[in-house]
Amino acid sequence: MNRNTKTRRSTLTLALLLATAAPGLALAQDASPQDLEARIAQLEQMVQGLKSELEAQKAAQAAQPAPAPLPAGAQPIQATTISPAANAGTKFSYGGFIKLDAMYTNTDGGEIADGSPGRLFYLPSTIPVGGGDEGSDLDMHAQFSRFWFSADTELDGRKIKAYIEADMFGNANGNETSTNTYGVTLRHAYVSWDKWLAGQTWSNFQDVAALPDSVDFVGPTEGTIFVRQAQIRYTNGPWSFSVENPETLVNAHLSTGRITSDDNNVPDVTARYLHKAAWGHFTVAGLARQLKYETLTSDESESAFALSVSGKWNLGANDDVRYMLSGGSGLGRYLGFALGADAMQAADGSLEALDGYGGFIAWRHAFTPKLRGSLMYSAAQFDNDPLLTGLAVTEATQSIHANLIYSPLPKIDIGAEIIFGERELENGQSGELDRLHMHVKYNF
Structure with a gap:
């Protein structure tokens, strides 16, 4: 899974959590101050967990070696061999x-x-x-x-x-x-x-x-x-x-x-x-x-x-x-x-x-x-x-x-x-x- 896919998935999760929490916020006028504080603390804990996950993904991506540069004048070619019968990498x-x-x-x-x-x-x-x-x-x-x-x-x-x-x-x-x-x-x-x-x-x-x-x-x-x-x-x-x-x-x-x-x-x-x-x-x-x-x-x-x-x-x-x-x-x-x-x-x-x-x-x-x-x-x-x-x-x-x-x-x-x-x-x-x-x- 690449970096962009993981980031999009984490962002979607956060959006779903916020959407789930929205009805509760709409009813905040019926809740006591203690209930509201507990709900906010719960949401802050979820956001902090998502933030930690994103930072861990960034660190893992940075630790991977960079791809070797192509020789001067060379053009990238397809990943698989042109001839199916040839040795890989030909x-x-x-x-x-x-x-x-x-x-x-x-x-x-x-x-x-x-x-x-x-x-x-x-x-x-x-x-x-x-x-x-x-x-x-x-x-x-x-x-x-x-x-x-x-x-x-x-x-x-x-x-x-x-x-x-x-x-x-x-x-x-x-x-x-x-x-x-x-x-x-x-x-x-x-x-x-x-x-x-x-x-x-x-x-x-x-x-x-x-x-x-x-x-x-x-x-x-x-x-x-x-x-x-x-x-x-x-x-x-x-x-x-x-x-x-x-x-x-x-x-x-x-x-x-x-x-x-x-x-x-x-x-x-x-x-x-x-x-x-x-x-x-x-x-x-x-x-x-x-x-x-x-x-x-x-x-x-x-x-x-x-x-x-x-x-x-x-x-x-x-x-x-x-x-x-x-x-x-x-x-x-x-x-x-x-x-x-x-x-x-x-x-x-x-x-x-x-x-x-x-x-x-x-x-x-x-x-x-x-x-x-x-x-x-x-x-x-x-x-x-x-x-x-x-x-x-x-x-x-x-x-x-x-x-x-x-x-x-x-x-x-x-x-x-x-x-x-x-x-x-x-x-x-x-x-x-x-x-x-x-x-x-x-x-x-």
């Missing part, structure tokens, strides 16, 4: 962004094929080599628009988080002639509790916090470790370890063709150390893999190991430098959206791990609270054996990026990025890409 949240990308692209070694991901963002493996300059192409899309949903619960002092995220980068269900429809693509789907995580998310070998502030989907793609996949991860303080879904990309013997092998029976294993401070963060991660490919006549496997160092260094309130340097064997599918293969295939079917390395450095500067920009350089190289791969495979790529991003209103970005990219083959031929990438993005 908090739901959602967000994402709408993003329009527009790109003018010129390549001097041929045209990037229509429908290729290289028409949607900077993907160095798709830069044409050996063809003619066909002029500029304009592409516009909203496929990288994104939506996420989260459910957070605390049970017995233990936090549980469920998270799912998707974008529209799925296969086309229509065409650019009419509908421009695309399928929803799963990005993340995981649950975490205490020190554990299970599901699909960024590889533990990747440092998401070091990614530059770019207009392009990634920016310095060739130098970036970029993989999302299913895993089980354990984190304890600055250390984290994971076992992740394995997959092997094999460069077919004397061919540019690649064999995607799912014959692995050992997961990819990672270990990471992360140090955070006021000046930024530094992290080093290791990767150990089994490279494996089976046919009807052979069962070939090879071990591979790689290392990645990355971080962010704050130079002041308006400047920071972000960087990443990775190298080792079997790094192919983890670097630059599978820029290189994991292994090379010999004539007898045996595998040899392909060595490679790549990295980037990016400087970000905030000119005003509404205007910022970044300058980036990125490169990658692979040590192909021409006797195994031939001369038409990618040997090296590099790119330079410069952008400006203006935010006229909170959470709205209008940006432009200039990209100069180059891809070189093992035979020495190269192709160049020049692109102006513009975007409008609203985070919600």
Whole structure:
């Protein structure tokens, strides 16, 4: 019973008592002075009792603890859970962004094929080599628009988080002639509790916090470790370890063709150390893999190991430098959206791990609270054996990026990025890409 209800009930009782006493007062002229004094004393005793009861109720109300204040910006929600099947106290949240990308692209070694991901963002493996300059192409899309949903619960002092995220980068269900429809693509789907995580998310070998502030989907793609996949991860303080879904990309013997092998029976294993401070963060991660490919006549496997160092260094309130340097064997599918293969295939079917390395450095500067920009350089190289791969495979790529991003209103970005990219083959031929990438993005 709340305070207002109790007060109203006490007031009603007092009114009833007074109403009961009224007839007696009306007949006071027939009563003796002694009777009147006794009646008044009785009424005073009743009123005093009601007053004591009200004061006791006030004291009990004041002794109760005040409700905890809501966090800044939070809005009160219903007392019961939104989903009847959810644990009591589960908090739901959602967000994402709408993003329009527009790109003018010129390549001097041929045209990037229509429908290729290289028409949607900077993907160095798709830069044409050996063809003619066909002029500029304009592409516009909203496929990288994104939506996420989260459910957070605390049970017995233990936090549980469920998270799912998707974008529209799925296969086309229509065409650019009419509908421009695309399928929803799963990005993340995981649950975490205490020190554990299970599901699909960024590889533990990747440092998401070091990614530059770019207009392009990634920016310095060739130098970036970029993989999302299913895993089980354990984190304890600055250390984290994971076992992740394995997959092997094999460069077919004397061919540019690649064999995607799912014959692995050992997961990819990672270990990471992360140090955070006021000046930024530094992290080093290791990767150990089994490279494996089976046919009807052979069962070939090879071990591979790689290392990645990355971080962010704050130079002041308006400047920071972000960087990443990775190298080792079997790094192919983890670097630059599978820029290189994991292994090379010999004539007898045996595998040899392909060595490679790549990295980037990016400087970000905030000119005003509404205007910022970044300058980036990125490169990658692979040590192909021409006797195994031939001369038409990618040997090296590099790119330079410069952008400006203006935010006229909170959470709205209008940006432009200039990209100069180059891809070189093992035979020495190269192709160049020049692109102006513009975007409008609203985070919600």
